[in-house]
Amino acid sequence: MQEGDAGEDHCSHTKGCKKMNDLSLTAATHDVLVVGAGPVGLTLANDLRRRGIRCRLIDSAQEAGAATKAVGIQAKTLELLAKMGVAHTAIERGLKTSLFSIYSDGKRLVRIDFREHLQESPYPYALMLPQHETEQVLTEHLQSQGGAIEWQRELISVTQDEQGVEAGLRHPDGKEERVRVGWLVGCDGAHSTVRHLLGLNFAGTTSELSLAVGNVRLTWDLPSDELFAFLHQGNFIGYFPLADGRHRVVIAYEPDKAPTGEVTLQEIQQVIDACGPAGARASEPAELTRFHVNQRRAEHYARGRIFLAGDAAHIHSPIGAQGMNTGMQDALNLGWKLALMVRGQASARLLESYEAEREQVGEDLLRGTELAMRVALTRNPLLLALRNALAPIFFSALPASAHRLAETLSEISIAYPHSPITVDQRDKKGTLHAGDRAPNALVRTREGAEPQPLFEIFTSERSILLVLTAQQEAAAVERQWGEIVALLSGGYQEMIEAYLVTEKATSGLDQETRQVLHDFTGELHQRYEAEQGGLVLIRPDGYIGFWGQFGATETLHGYVKALFVPGGEAQL
Ligand SMILES: Cc1cc2nc3c(=O)[nH]c(=O)nc-3n(C[C@H](O)[C@H](O)[C@H](O)COP(=O)(O)OP(=O)(O)OC[C@H]3O[C@@H](n4cnc5c(N)ncnc54)[C@H](O)[C@@H]3O)c2cc1C
Incomplete structure (x- = not known):
């Protein structure tokens, strides 16, 4: 089901799917309309396309922009982009930064080594x-899959019924096109038309903070591949190194202390002189911008067949470099669920979990960035003294707090323990x-093979079931595997791929009929805390969805039945 299919007047995936057949009567040529080709819309379009979903990506702009916006891709986003096959291109074009330090009044408060x-x-x-380079990488990848961005198509209206969504698109010549699709996703940024048309509130605060950003060349004694933030009496400046040797500087002011008018090199130099590092000089200013930060979140991320993702759903301070990353991860949380739904292989419950999971992430992000800004910009003498005195002790005496900060910034710590589609059946x-995010580990795919990271083996778009055997007896392993094979052959193979993970050497096991991973060092069992073995279902976005004891096939069956529909019968 690729875009080349456009023009068909029936859905090829709808065998036995009555509701989707109804939709096809209205001549839907695409399953999903993605509105907005920023980083979030591009990520979603790429993900849907690799899953074989007919997806149309439109944007009202004339062409791609090059505005001064996000500058960093975090570790968790890279893990997901790797599955899509784009991480290596991004890495080739970018600059890896492993160290992040925060200074206040010339004294280092914390240094994080990722x-x-x-x-x-x-x-x-x-x-x-x-x-704009991240968007370029995503655009090239979309094109390599035969997709394209349709520029100058502005969404102006949207209605939905039980079977689908009807959208009005304005073309540059003023003509209006009516489009019928199964689903629509608004990735149309902070001023989202989709959100407005749905009448959803975007509650929060306006202009809490004023920022000045720009790119400069720095002459200083600090390493040119590390991240730095310098604080001084309510002033903040962040230095983000770029691959071309320059730096992105981000200056934050309290609203009543911010200069107005154009950002100038002189202004940047003044903040550098105030905050540090001492003696640093900025030159060659470019892409200077001033803007106010809003902290807002949409009251809902979904209404029927219409979804919001990225800035359309949440906006916040860019200080922690999280906005684009969170939006791209919204897209990758939604992509696999929506693809299964389009194919009639998902229950309504699976798709509804998008809102439950990502709203919580958006909420936590707003709270976290708000608190971080308050601590960074405080002028209160008592709080300043406490922060500067306690932070170095806190982070050095409690390594867990530095660890937590690193995991938060990299978005590795995002988890869905309370999601309606998370089940933990273990006694202990x-x-x-x-x-939680499923940990990585080195395993062998056969005896004597080169060890490979788990993440590199699991490139399929399906969920992965790990049958961890630990020291279980051969007969018990045999029985467990037989039950899993029987379960999956009940129509779930298209959604779940199972692997038998053994600590013992794999010789003697029949590799023709089972996929075996050899946990030759026991690292995988240790990371998954599986001394007694277990059943672990890893979702396509890398999170543990189900965790059961070894032998808990019945409970796993209940879980799988609640989320997936064998044979492609839609349940909406
Ligand atoms: C100065 C600055 C620095 C930042 N730094 C970081 C950072 O370091 N790390 C980070 O993660 N985030 C950062 N962010 C945030 C990041 O830029 C945003 O979160 C990101 O752009 C959101 O992407 P998006 O695709 O949701 O929306 P956008 O990038 O806003 O894209 C929305 C697209 O929708 C299109 N559109 C709008 N309305 C319509 C319509 N009616 N019909 C069709 N198309 C439409 C627009 O033309 C646009 O192309 C920063 C932001 C700023 C401003």
Whole structure:
């Protein structure tokens, strides 16, 4: 079901799918309309397309912009982009930064080494790549899959019924096109037309903070591949290195202390002189912008067959470099669920979990960035003294707090323990829970093969079921695997791929009939805290959806039945 199919007047995926057949009567040529070709819309279009979904991507702008916006891709986003096959291109074009330090009044408060804290992620760094280049990478990938952005198509109206969505698109010559699709996703930014048309509130605060940003060349003694933030008496400046040797500087002011008018090199130099580092000189200013930060979140991320993702759903301070990343992860949370729904292989419950999971992430992000800004910009002498005295002690005496900060910034810590589609059936739970990001580990696909990271083996778009066998007896393993094979052959193979994970050497096991991973060091069992073995279902977006004891096939069956529809019968 690719875009080349456009023009068909029936859905090829709708065998046995009555509701989708109804939709096809209105001549829908695409399953999903993605509105907005910023980083979020591009991510979603790429993900849907690789899953074979007919998807149309429109944008009201004339062409791609090059505005000064996001500059960093975080580790968790890179892990997801790797599955889509675009991480390596982004990495080639960007700059890896593993170290992040915060200074106040010339004294270092904290230094985070991502390599130390993200040891099992293949990407223990933040990748510095300007947003327009990230969009370029995503656009090229979309084109390589035969997709394209339709520029100068503005969404102006939208209605929906039980079977689909009807959208009005304005063309540059003023003509209006009516489009019928199964689903619509508004990735149309902070001023989202989709959100307005749905009448959804965008509650929060306006102009809490004023920012000045720009790119400069710095002459200083500090390393040119590290991230720095310098604070001084209510002033903040962040230095983000770029691959071309320059730096993106981000200056934050309290609203009543902010200069007005154009940002100038002189203004940037004044803040550098005030905050540090001492003696640093800025030159060659470019892309200077001033703007106010709003902190807002849409009251809902979904209404029927219409969804919001990215800035259309949440906006906040860019200080923690999270906005674009969170939006791209919204898209990748939604993509696999929507694709299954389009194919009639998902229950309504699976799709509804998008809103439950991502609203919570948006909420936490707003709270976190608000607090971080208050701490960074405080002028209160008592709070300043406390912050400057306690932060170094706190972070050095409690390594767990530095670890937590690293995991938060890299978005590795995002988890869905309370999601309606997370189930943890184990009697004894450890530190890793269902809903957490699935950890990586080195395994062998056969005896004597080169060890490979788990993440590199799982490139399919399906969920992965790990049958962790630990020290279970051969007969028990045989029985467990037989039950899993029977379960999946009940129509779930298109959604779930199972692997038998053994600690013992794999010789003697029949590799023709089962997919075996050899956990030759026991690292995988250890990371998954599976001394007794277990059943772990990893979702396509890399989170643990189900966790059961070894032998809990019945409970797993209940979980799978609640979320997936064998044979493609839609349940909306
Ligand atoms: C100065 C600055 C620095 C930032 N730094 C970071 C950072 O370091 N890290 C980070 O993660 N985030 C950062 N952000 C946030 C990041 O830029 C945004 O979160 C990101 O752009 C959101 O992407 P999006 O695709 O949701 O929306 P957008 O990028 O706004 O894209 C929306 C698209 O929708 C189109 N559109 C709008 N209305 C319609 C319509 N009616 N019909 C059709 N198309 C429409 C627009 O033309 C646009 O192309 C920063 C933001 C700013 C301003």
